[in-house]
Amino acid sequence: MSAVREAIADAARAVTLPEGLAQLTATGYVPDAVTVPCFFPADYTVDYDRAMNRGLDKVELTCQILVGIADDRAAQRLLDNLLSGSGPASxxxxxxAARGAPGQPALGGAADDLHVTRLQGxxxxxxxxxxxxxxxxxxxxIGEG
Known part of the structure; x- marks a missing residue:
């Protein structure tokens, strides 16, 4: 999971935030201190042995996105951009985009496939x-067990 979390953080760094804003801080681990805007994997569950002989595990990874609140409207606009389904800051x-080409492994080989499925909280x-x-x-x- 360490390689998966790091690869997810690497992929998140590809967002382009609106001009004048700090770059997204993305880490594969829960940080002690937050530099906003910040993205990190916060929790995950694993369903083991979805195929015989450790052939497939399914992971549900919950990632946290935090932004500063100095200006409540600006903070909400930034968060809306980051949590949007599409666009340069999505x-x-x-x-x-880190899924790879069809038939290729995702996250540089750390997984078979991935899909962002839900926004919550x-x-x-x-x-x-x-x-x-x-x-x-x-x-x-999803990936090999």
Missing amino acids: LKQAIE YRWYEHQGTTYLGGQLTINI
């Missing part, structure tokens, strides 16, 4: 004592 679009979050606006993206990933 995390969904950037992450799904658009709300305030506290991380290490600081409040942020954020949301969660769910990514379904």
Whole structure:
């Protein structure tokens, strides 16, 4: 899972934020300190042995996106762009671009395929004592067990 989380973070870094905004900080691990805007895998579940002889595992990865709240409207506009289904700042679009060509493995070989399936939890979050606006993206990933 370490390679999968790192590859997801690498893919997320491909977003292009509106001019004048800081670049997205993306990490494959839950950070001690957040530099906004920030993306990281926060939680995952694994369904083992979906095919015989450890042939396939299915992972549901929940990723956290946090933005600063100095200006509530600007924060919501930025988060809306990041959580959009398409566009230059879309995390969904950037992450799904790492699926590879048809017949090729996803995430540079770390998985067979992936799909960003859900946005949830658009709300305030506290991380290490600081409040942020954020949301969660769910990514379904399949790969060899």
